[in-house]
Amino acid sequence: MLSIYGSKPRRSGYCDGVSRRGLLKIGALGVGAYGLNMVDLLRAEGASGTKMNHKAVINIFLGGGPPHQDMWEIKTEAPKEIRGPFQPIATTVPGIQIGECFPKIASIMDKSSVLRAVVGCEGRHDSFQCMTGWRHQEMRAVGGFPALGSVLHKLQGPVDESVPPYIGMKTAGVWRNPGTPGFLGPTYSPFVPDGEGLANMKLSGVTTDRLNDRKQVLASIDRLRRDIDTSGQLEGLDSYQQQAFDVLTSSKLVDALDVSKEDPQIRERYGDGKPYQFQYDGAATNNELVLQARRLVEVGVRCVTLTFGRWDSHGNNEGLVRHHGVRIDQAVHALVTDLEERGMIDDVTVLVWGEFGRTPRINKSAGRDHWPQVSCAYMAGGGMKNGQAIGSTNRLGEHAQTRPVHVQEIFATLYKNLGIDVSSATIKDPAGRPQYLTKMDPIAELV
Numbered sequence: 001m002l003s004i005y006g007s008k009p010r011r012s013g014y015c016d017g018v019s020r021r022g023l024l025k026i027g028a029l030g031v032g033a034y035g036l037n038m039v040d041l042l043r044a045e046g047a048s049g050t051k052m053n054h055k056a057v058i059n060i061f062l063g064g065g066p067p068h069q070d071m072w073e074i075k076t077e078a079p080k081e082i083r084g085p086f087q088p089i090a091t092t093v094p095g096i097q098i099g100e101c102f103p104k105i106a107s108i109m110d111k112s113s114v115l116r117a118v119v120g121c122e123g124r125h126d127s128f129q130c131m132t133g134w135r136h137q138e139m140r141a142v143g144g145f146p147a148l149g150s151v152l153h154k155l156q157g158p159v160d161e162s163v164p165p166y167i168g169m170k171t172a173g174v175w176r177n178p179g180t181p182g183f184l185g186p187t188y189s190p191f192v193p194d195g196e197g198l199a200n201m202k203l204s205g206v207t208t209d210r211l212n213d214r215k216q217v218l219a220s221i222d223r224l225r226r227d228i229d230t231s232g233q234l235e236g237l238d239s240y241q242q243q244a245f246d247v248l249t250s251s252k253l254v255d256a257l258d259v260s261k262e263d264p265q266i267r268e269r270y271g272d273g274k275p276y277q278f279q280y281d282g283a284a285t286n287n288e289l290v291l292q293a294r295r296l297v298e299v300g301v302r303c304v305t306l307t308f309g310r311w312d313s314h315g316n317n318e319g320l321v322r323h324h325g326v327r328i329d330q331a332v333h334a335l336v337t338d339l340e341e342r343g344m345i346d347d348v349t350v351l352v353w354g355e356f357g358r359t360p361r362i363n364k365s366a367g368r369d370h371w372p373q374v375s376c377a378y379m380a381g382g383g384m385k386n387g388q389a390i391g392s393t394n395r396l397g398e399h400a401q402t403r404p405v406h407v408q409e410i411f412a413t414l415y416k417n418l419g420i421d422v423s424s425a426t427i428k429d430p431a432g433r434p435q436y437l438t439k440m441d442p443i444a445e446l447v
Contacts, residue, residue, distance in 0.1 A: 063175030064312030101325030104333035117391030117400035123372030133411030147179030149303030159300035162250030164191035282310025349382030
């Protein structure tokens with residue numbers, strides 16, 4: 001059955017006033033303001049060693065705020081109530097040590113870089129800044145700055161018409177917004193595979209010939225509606241419908257999300273992240289999302305975002321870091337190794353970070369509270385000069401001591417890795433004014 005629904009704006013759980021529209025239904029398939037509603041999508045035949053013809057980013061958001069002093073820079077000289085229980089371990093790069101919960105990442109440190117003094121964090125629980133590089137209030141009057149994936153969609157378009165250029169892996173809980181299109185409008189929203197399974201992608205008895213006939217009917221209807229539309233929303237409607245038809249007539253997206261088609265040894269390398277603990281109202285430590293991300297960029301996605309875990313450790317910080325740490329360690333190690341083995345490592349930038357750091361002093365609940373003064377990040381791939389630990393905090397982990405790296409510098413680096421020159425590239429806001437993508441240059445040490 002094919003159904004068309006009229007618009008019915010409603011607030012999303014996170015987004016800043018972005019309305020959702022019920023647009024198209026074919027069987028159990030739906031299209032909304034964040035794209036087609038399904039869950040297990042994606043993947044085409046990506047044989048090992050296949051050369052990519054595009055650049056991509058996998059942005060892994062550690063929702064809740066990971067403790068910077070317990071990950072990439074253990075404060076060995078700090079008092080116990082500051083230092084915590086974690087020990088530093090050696091890595092493959094002489095002179096660089098990281099936290100004991102990350103032995104697998106330590107073994108690929110020559111392919112990795114850690115930023116130990118990230119500054120410019122806004123200090124609120126949300127993925128917005130980690131998806132856009134900007135604060136909420138900047139350009140808020142016209143919808144806010146768009147996420148990196150939306151910018152890529154606007155400037156570079158899709159690699160394959162049947163594969164959305166920007167996919168956000170939406171997971172249950174808060175702090176997992178996959179990104180918003182901001183002032184670029186709903187046409188550039190992330191495609192969010194969040195339906196009830198691969199059944200959502202079935203045509204429910206509609207053949208591809210009948211589907212094409214119905215596509216022509218919809219196009220005729222839209223031409224009539226466009227004549228009386230004054231909101232400008234039909235442009236986005238047309239985009240969603242086109243994307244729906246492209247996805248339905250291709251197996252790439254469906255196959256890419258179906259990790260059962262992956263080599264069992266590769267699946268075992270990534271693991272599944274279970275048993276999930278410390279999840280509460282946040283995201284699970286689902287390692288298979290990271291595997292799906294690799295499969296997605298392999299078939300043509302330019303930007304994949306996902307949330308991994310719930311890092312808001314106001315209590316039992318040690319238990320949370322030991323649980324989450326070993327799982328993100330396995331997932332990131334598998335991802336970087338996998339990308340290298342497939343010849344994709346120079347084309348895909350991996351970024352792992354959260355919205356802020358955590359307090360130097362451990363509280364009475366054995367936890368750490370919010371600390372936007374300084375944070376941390378992990379990066380790999382992208383053709384960067386990896387094998388570095390950039391910056392440091394002071395003895396107590398309170399603030400940047402050497403080489404602070406601003407959030408905007410991180411985004412400038414991502415754009416450069418994607419082939420975009422931030423010194424000249426702009427996007428137009430609703431008033432037609434060109435807006436630069438960042439205010440800062442890429443991280444000089446990495447590019």
